[in-house]
Amino acid sequence: MTMFVALDFPNWKQTEAFLNNNALQGVPVKVGMELFYKEGPKVIEKLKKNNHSIFLDLKLHDIPNTVHQAMKNIASLGVDLVTTHTLGGSEMIAQAKLGLEQSHTKLIAVTLLTSVDEEVVQQQLRLPGNVPANVNHLARIAKDAGADGVVSSVHEVASIKKVCDTSFLTLTPGIRLDSSHVHDQKRVATPELANQVGSDFIVVGRAITQSDHPYETYMEVKKRWEEE
Numbered sequence: 001m002t003m004f005v006a007l008d009f010p011n012w013k014q015t016e017a018f019l020n021n022n023a024l025q026g027v028p029v030k031v032g033m034e035l036f037y038k039e040g041p042k043v044i045e046k047l048k049k050n051n052h053s054i055f056l057d058l059k060l061h062d063i064p065n066t067v068h069q070a071m072k073n074i075a076s077l078g079v080d081l082v083t084t085h086t087l088g089g090s091e092m093i094a095q096a097k098l099g100l101e102q103s104h105t106k107l108i109a110v111t112l113l114t115s116v117d118e119e120v121v122q123q124q125l126r127l128p129g130n131v132p133a134n135v136n137h138l139a140r141i142a143k144d145a146g147a148d149g150v151v152s153s154v155h156e157v158a159s160i161k162k163v164c165d166t167s168f169l170t171l172t173p174g175i176r177l178d179s180s181h182v183h184d185q186k187r188v189a190t191p192e193l194a195n196q197v198g199s200d201f202i203v204v205g206r207a208i209t210q211s212d213h214p215y216e217t218y219m220e221v222k223k224r225w226e227e228e
């Protein structure tokens with residue numbers, strides 16, 4: 001069970017200040033597109049030097065060969081987890097996994113983003129079935145293609161564990177302490193519910209990074225996540 005703090009900051013200077021000013025040095029962190037596209041691989045080196053576990057959330061989505069070659073480069077960074085989308089299909093996921101084979105990095109495939117709801121799935125994208133059915137289907141594809149786990153919302157975890165096996169990892173963003181301030185997220189849940197349904201990892205961003213008291217909020221979320 002690990003809780004990652006999403007370091008969604010524009011650059012290293014602001015990231016470092018946030019970690020140092022709030023006594024969060026060494027906590028598990030998620031690096032996403034915003035920070036990585038600005039700072040590149042050196043941001044990973046810096047965080048590793050400060051003993052952070054790292055989830056690199058770049059959500060690769062391209063043809064299988066391109067994803068394979070990109071994952072070979074990511075493997076050399078020594079991060080703990082990395083993401084690809086599932087919507088590139090089985091071959092893309094399998095090639096992503098092969099690209100990581102010389103490393104300890106686990107491959108996590110994004111099913112449906114937590115910012116997506118039934119309106120997007122059914123009215124905009126016109127996918128057959130509802131959100132839970134699509135998430136289950138994509139999780140099964142990811143597992144069969146060799147991924148170590150999936151990103152979903154907390155609400156789909158129990159069903160994924162049933163369909164894919166309890167050892168198949170689930171990583172759940174969209175964590176909120178209450179129903180206010182959901183921002184652009186649609187499928188949100190509390191840390192307690194994430195624990196109850198058996199989520200293996202949670203990701204918490206703005207609830208902590210935009211808090212008036214980030215350290216206290218971090219400790220509160222962690223307590224609620226671990227002690228339920």
Ligand SMILES: O=c1ccn([C@@H]2O[C@H](COP(=O)(O)O)[C@@H](O)[C@H]2O)c(=O)[nH]1
Nearest residue numbers: 006032112113114173174203204205206
């Ligand atoms: O389906 C997904 C996949 C990734 N994310 C990422 O998690 C964090 C969540 O941030 P909050 O501020 O806690 O909403 C963010 O970095 C996303 O890129 C996700 O939310 N949903």
